[in-house]
Amino acid sequence: xxxxxxxxxxxxxxxxxxxxxxxxxxxxxxxxxxxxxxxxxxxxxxxxxxxxxxxxxxxxxxxxxxxxxxxxxxxxxxxxxxxxxxxxxxxxxxxxxxxxxxxxxxxxxxxxxxxxxxxxxxxxxxxxxxxxxxxxxxxxxxxxxxxxxxxxxxxxxxxxxxxxxxxxxxxxxxxxxxxxxxxxxxxxxxxxxxxxxxxxxxxxxxxxxxxxxxxxxxxxxxxxxxxxxxxxxxxxxxxxxxxxxxxxxxxx
Amino acid sequence: xxxxxxxxxxxxxxxxxxxxxxxxxxxxxxxxxxxxxxxxxxxxxxxxxxxxxxxxxxxxxxxxxxxxxxxxxxxxxxxxxxxxxxxxxxxxxxxxxxxxxxxxxxxxxxxxxxxxxxxxxxxxxxxxxxxxxxxxxxxxxxxxxxxxxxxxxxxxxxxxxxxxxxxxxxxxxxxxxxxxxxxxxxxxxxxxxxxxxxxxxxxxxxxxxxxxxxxxxxxxxxxxxxxxxxxxxxxxxxxxxxxxxxxxxxxxxxxxxxxxxxxxxxxxxxxxxxxxxxxxxxxxxxxxxxxxxxxxxxxxxxxxxxxxxxxxxxxxxxxxxxxxxxxxxxxxxxxxxxxxxxx
Numbered sequence: 035x036x037x038x039x040x041x042x043x044x045x046x047x048x049x050x051x052x053x054x055x056x057x058x059x060x061x062x063x064x065x066x067x068x069x070x071x072x073x074x075x076x077x078x079x080x081x082x083x084x085x086x087x088x089x090x091x092x093x094x095x096x097x098x099x100x101x102x103x104x105x106x107x108x109x110x111x112x113x114x115x116x117x118x119x120x121x122x123x124x125x126x127x128x129x130x131x132x133x134x135x136x137x138x139x140x141x142x143x144x145x146x147x148x149x150x151x152x153x154x155x156x157x158x159x160x161x162x163x164x165x166x167x168x169x170x171x172x173x174x175x176x177x178x179x180x181x182x183x184x185x186x187x188x189x190x191x192x193x194x195x196x197x198x199x200x201x202x203x204x205x206x207x208x209x210x211x212x213x214x215x216x217x218x219x220x221x222x223x224x225x226x227x228x229x230x231x232x233x234x235x236x237x238x239x240x241x242x243x244x245x246x247x248x249x250x251x252x253x254x255x256x257x258x259x260x261x262x263x264x265x266x267x268x269x270x271x272x273x274x275x276x277x278x279x280x281x282x283x284x285x286x
Numbered sequence: 287x288x289x290x291x292x293x294x295x296x297x298x299x300x301x302x303x304x305x306x307x308x309x310x311x312x313x314x315x316x317x318x319x320x321x322x323x324x325x326x327x328x329x330x331x332x333x334x335x336x337x338x339x340x341x342x343x344x345x346x347x348x349x350x351x352x353x354x355x356x357x358x359x360x361x362x363x364x365x366x367x368x369x370x371x372x373x374x375x376x377x378x379x380x381x382x383x384x385x386x387x388x389x390x391x392x393x394x395x396x397x398x399x400x401x402x403x404x405x406x407x408x409x410x411x412x413x414x415x416x417x418x419x420x421x422x423x424x425x426x427x428x429x430x431x432x433x434x435x436x437x438x439x440x441x442x443x444x445x446x447x448x449x450x451x452x453x454x455x456x457x458x459x460x461x462x463x464x465x466x467x468x469x470x471x472x473x474x475x476x477x478x479x480x481x482x483x484x485x486x487x488x489x490x491x492x493x494x495x496x497x498x499x500x501x502x503x504x505x506x507x508x509x510x511x512x513x514x515x516x517x518x519x520x521x522x523x524x525x526x527x528x529x530x531x532x533x534x535x536x537x538x539x540x541x542x543x544x545x546x547x548x549x550x551x552x553x554x555x556x557x558x559x560x561x562x563x564x565x566x567x568x569x570x571x572x573x574x575x576x577x578x579x580x581x582x583x584x585x586x587x588x589x590x591x592x593x594x595x596x597x598x599x600x601x602x603x604x605x606x607x608x609x610x611x612x613x614x615x616x617x618x619x620x621x622x623x624x625x626x627x628x629x
Contacts, residue, residue, distance in 0.1 A: 085486065111488035119486075125479035128472075136476045137487040139469060152472040197488060 044093030068247035116194035337502035342478035347408030353525030355510030385507020542591030
């Protein structure tokens with residue numbers, strides 16, 4: 035399997051803090067990859083750099099071999115990379131269905147997207163199908179702000195799917211979600227993966243990551259520590275050190 | 287949201303009828319001139335709201351485009367030798383276009399900032415333009431400019447200006463309604479709620495915001511042109527007036543920010559009230575105290591504005607009555623979700 039989304043030698047610092055130093059990551063086409071690491075290890079920063087929200091000072095991001103290092107978030111999305119946020123972000127004053135319709139302009143020019151009506155019948159049908167898929171169809175007309183935390187996570191995921199991105203970057207999809215919904219989420223991700231979608235998941239929930247991902251990358255203090263199968267990662271002593279604080283670790 | 291479609295259609299039809307028979311019923315020049323000024327502010331508040339209400343960017347510098355429209359019409363009418371009369375109204379669209387051309391660079395600069403910074407930059411632009419109008423040669427400095435004055439009878443004068451402005455109002459409201467129905471309008475609302483996430487969903491936020499900004503400057507510039515022609519004179523302090531900025535924002539807040547009809551209601555209430563006070567008690571600034579008090583009451587009692595608050599009230603009342611007598615579900619609406627956004 036070839037790499038669909040790659041980060042190579044990425045460096046990013048905020049003032050004196052080196053958030054990412056020479057970090058590399060590769061997400062294979064059609065895979066579910068995991069990105070784990072202790073708090074502050076640079077997972078979300080890497081996400082931001084990969085999706086255009088932050089610029090890296092060195093290194094390159096590639097999508098299907100093409101560099102997207104300098105692309106804006108709008109452009110990255112148009113190229114087929116969708117992301118969710120660690121703190122779930124929705125358009126809280128819009129209805130659930132309206133939230134679903136925002137991303138529909140992915141394949142259009144901005145003028146074309148501007149002059150047409152909001153949501154053709156086909157788009158609405160598709161949006162409702164996807165809401166059905168994540169179990170939110172009956173809430174289509176209520177404001178997104180009324181949803182529970184778990185439902186918000188599902189809506190955030192579903193609203194990306196409208197635009198049919200090739201890769202989905204999920205930032206802590208299970209944080210604050212109850213176990214039943216986590217199972218549902220796992221099922222949905224597997225189902226989408228079978229349909230050809232590639233995933234990169236940042237997670238603290240080890241059970242979720244180890245059960246779902248085919249490949250896991252561990253970040254520690256902005257560096258790529260290990261990349262391998264869940265079994266390899268679990269058995270690696272360096273990973274244990276990173277999480278629990280080893281002898282050579284001064285501030286973990 | 288909770289006003290059903292047929293009721294809404296009836297209300298709109300009623301408003302159009304009142305708009306079109308008003309000068310036929312009330313022929314008193316004082317009344318028709320109040321009506322004219324009210325229409326001017328309805329146009330401006332509505333256009334302002336299309337940008338600011340939808341995107342959440344509270345611009346307080348639309349007086350720039352009002353003033354640019356006013357000076358454009360006056361300068362062109364004078365220099366191109368337009369005879370006073372209907373012909374000058376042909377310059378109104380030009381005033382709108384020039385206002386849009388000015389809105390393009392000013393909007394581009396101001397929209398690089400967000401929230402409070404954006405507000406301050408727009409205010410700064412307004413004062414820069416006022417200062418320029420005071421000091422440039424072609425604007426006539428503090429003595430201002432006089433466009434040609436049509437030799438119509440007092441009644442015809444007011445009526446003609448009323449009809450032109452009413453036409454502009456219809457077009458403006460239609461435009462805001464179309465924007466609201468469009469995907470563009472949805473993108474604006476998405477930007478209001480979370481601009482960064484909108485970017486992550488492929489919304490070209492820079493272009494969308496700027497387009498809305500420029501679009502909203504056009505009716506304001508046209509209204510400025512009509513306003514200058516009506517008054518027969520234009521001065522920097524009235525063309526670029528900080529009170530204008532505050533007034534249209536207040537009108538939109540009072541009626542309901544981000545709604546299509548809220549700013550119209552707000553302008554109707556505030557501008558007619560202000561004109562009435564001016565007529566009754568002279569051109570004192572006393573009305574500002576009443577404006578302030580009214581704004582305080584609105585913020586305390588109806589923080590979201592009249593129209594959303596009334597809708598909420600109706601919704602709650604319906605929910606209660608449907609609970610008492612089990613009937614059809616109160617949310618029996620289907621397929622009108624975006625349409626429901628036209629509050």
